Amino acid sequence: MTETRRATLKDVAAASGVSRATVSFVLNETPNQTISPATRERVLRTARDLGYKPHGIARALREGASRIVVLHIESGLEGNYSRSYIRGLDHELAAHDHVLLVRHGPPTDAATRQILDAIRPRAVLRFGEIYRTGHELDDVGGCRHDGLAAHATMQIRYLAARGHSRIALATPADPPLGEVRLRFADQAAQASGIPPLVSLVVPRPRSAGADALASFRAGHPSVTAIAGYDDDTALRTLTALHDLGVSVPADLAVIGFDDTEYGALATPALTTIHIDAEAHGRRAARAALGLDTEGLTPTRGEVIARDSA
Incomplete structure (x- = not known):
């Protein structure tokens, strides 16, 4: 199959009857140029008709950066929140003629340097960065209003409202943002x-998780509810309790966090916190591009009440 040739600046100039310089001035909105409205409109219409797209490398050299925004996301932070955040980030960047590149894995200095050298991104973001710097109240989601602190609080308050006064926070080994989550949870407990x-800590594999739960229950018999760091940890907790013959929620209630699709398929079905972060992603996109972030109202999180708590 023959590949369609990409329209060039020269093609637009020839079809609209003007010079390549004029086309460049119009498409780049170069200021202080005496180009008539009629000519400007003809160039823009011709570019649309030909399907002209600026060459990314040439534009990067001209603008000093490509129209690519890079997002680093670490293992352990994938879930409904990150998916909806990335969706909002991607859609908002696309609306402003930028492209999102998501890189999974730790954002090491070497990896960041390689990205900067290779594609000259407009911005490099790190998922959850604001929570690593001690400035979590600057979260564009409002933190205590509709950000991580609010959602962690919602999880603990749900359990407390059902009479649970001794609660454990179950995490994987060495979780990203683990200290922040525990701090927010403790503040919610105090309130x-x-x-x-x-x-x-609920480790892998399955047998290790069951051993950890057995040891924990022996040392903390007063704990009546477990709040999962995420749905994955909560589901591994449910599995371990099943293997130990512990009834949920009669003997021990379990609540997840971030509402992955698997929670509804478990037995008992997992109670969890649903978070839609699309507006957070859109705000992050606008901030990265230096645009106004007003007018984007995040959706508040909600408890998805099922059978486990």
Whole structure:
């Protein structure tokens, strides 16, 4: 199959009857040029008709950066929140003629340097960066209004409202943002008038998770509810409790976080926190491009009440 040739600046100039310089001035909105409205409109219409797209490398050299925004996201942060965040980020960047590149894995200095050298991105973002710097209240999602602190609080308040006063926070080994989550959870516990949360690591594989839960219950018999760091950890907790013959929620309630699709398929079905972060992603896109972030109202999180808590 013959590949369609990409329209060039020269093609637009020839079809609209003007010089290549004039086409360049119009398409780049170069200021202080005496180009009539009629000519400007003819060039723009011709470019649309020909399907002209600026050459990315040439534009990067001219503008000093490509129209690419890079997002680093680490393992352990994938879920409904990150998916909806990336969706909003991608859509908003596309609306402003930019492209999103998502890189999975730790954002090392070497990896960042390689990206900067290779594609000259407009911006390099790190998912959850604001929570690593001690400035979590500057979260564009409002943090305590509709950001991570608000959602962590929602999880603990749900359990406290159902009479649970001794709660554990179950995490994977070495979770990203683990300290921040525990701090927010403890603040929520304090506001609810209950003791600070007990920490519980639920490791892989399945047998190790069951051993960890057995040891934990022996040492903390007063704990009646477990808040999962995410749905994955909560589901592994449910599996471990099943293997130990512990009834959920009669003997121990379990709540997840971030509402992955698998929670509804578990037995018992997992109660969790649903978070739509599309507006957060759109705000991040606008901030990266130096645009006004007003007018984007994030959707508040909500408890998805099922059978486990």
